[in-house]
Amino acid sequence: ISISATVELFQLIMYTPIFTLGLLFNAMALSFLFFKVKKLSESTVYMVALIFLDTLLLFTLPFKIISYHLQDQWNLGSVFCSTLESLYFVNMYGSILISLCVCVDRYIAIRHPFTAPTLRSIKKAAMVCAIICLGTSAGTVSTFQLHGKGHNISSCFHNFSKSTWQNAGLFSALEATFFGSMATMTFCTAQTVRCLRKHRKPDNPQTHTTRAETIVVTNLVAFLVCFTPYHLAYFMYFLVKNNIIHTRLQQVLRDILQVTLCWANLNCCLDGACYYFVLKESMEDPLQTSV
Template sequence: MSQNCISAAVEWFQFIMYAPTFILGLLFNIMALWFLFFKVKKLTESTVYMIALIFLDTLLLFTLPFKIISYHSQDNWTLGSVFCSTLESLYFVNMYGSILISLCICVDRYIAICHPFTALTLRSIKKAAMVCAVICLGTSTGTVSTFQLHGKGHNISSCFHNFSKSTWENVGLLSTLEIIFFGSMAAMTFCTAQTVRCLRKHRIPEHPQTRCSRAERIVVTNLVAFLVCFTPYHVAYFMYFLLRNNVIHISFQQVLRDTVQVTLCWANLNCCLDGVCYYFVLKDFRLNSVASPDLVTYTCTHIPVSFRLACVI
């Protein structure tokens, strides 16, 4: 077994996880996009971010069948080095693009609910589209790194794993990825806490099951899904980086290597959960569109008019 091979148990775990993640994720993401384009009549800042997130998640989902093939073939990748690097770019770049778009959704929601008057100047469809464009362009620069994961001029025989020694010694790459995630996590946790506090402040006690209470559950669910999916991988990745660079010395290197792959597989569940969550939110919005025909004013009907902005999506 080569230094970077995974165990047979992990290979089976990935297949069991990736197959339903791919099928259900693709199904619900396509259904959510269908709702956005054909059922939601008014384009808002929230829907712009949502379209970008679902698009990035869908691109990542398309790489999962090839990831299964890669781990099954181990060191016998036969689909070409360029194709492998392209798949790795879509996989890793879109993961962090999704993290940043999720952050934007959370911050946009926080501004809309907690600072409604400031939101009138900060939020616009054009600005949301520009932010999404900047994130997509910025994360696309990461393709330079992904095309060198196996070393310059290296003939790739193991796609999605068996990266070069120089990749694991790249402190800049590690720092960038960890800062993106943990920085986003801290900002999202703060914004979610403030958003929930504001929603509860304006909830009517006599009617606890209002749209505000549903909004609270959706807001908290988004954060919990984000933390549960991405945190284990980034902790395991950091530990494995320290191990490969001899900062820490432990005897169960194979276990930690397998842990990185398992947690990475777990992180991909977020693509499926995003689609499921936003599909049902949009479906609920559609059912309530007679009372609230604009997605921007969909929730929090008991909050003053100045607060009635995009507080769920």
């Protein structure tokens, strides 16, 4: 089944600014880290890891545009396609987990300041990032089998094999990663905001604490807005592909899945922009280094 022309146009319109602005914002955040932030912290370690993963994902987007334009005439090789798909999907879920770590780290720093020194350290943050990168990289085994074993790939980034859609283990792992992260981040954000409001000065509402609240909530909202539609669409499409629910709208669901996957990549832009302003704030107020 070919992807509708409307979906292809939507992807072209979305991916072009996501690619250019994503690289720009991530480069700005990274340059700020290296040239302006003099003291390394747990938050900056996670930010570097997140920027790195987002940037790797961004570099696959031009090829994703090409693949949808070529449809079933992909001629850049099966190994290259599987490598691109691996970079794309592995780094997306790596970014989700690093975003979770950023949220939990700031929750510990703000909500539990007395136990934070024993729970947080730059070395521990680096180890967590390394574990996440290595763990998600293990997913490469699955991405190299998305089109089936031993098959010559004629369409990259779509038309995955029947066995892929019947892989309940892969489906469960991806959905559990997102919804588990979403639940944890929602809890940590609510507790962090609650703590920040306790320290807000009633006579001066426009404090750094108030700006910290805005940053914390904005991070969560961006995460939810970007990733929730795709994982709901993936859930529905998985049920349809495995005949758990029956509908004549399979093509519509397929298009929705592609649109929401495209929308999810907007997070690469928002991450870079958000952390650039977080770092800019941190130069003005030490509290922001925890935020």
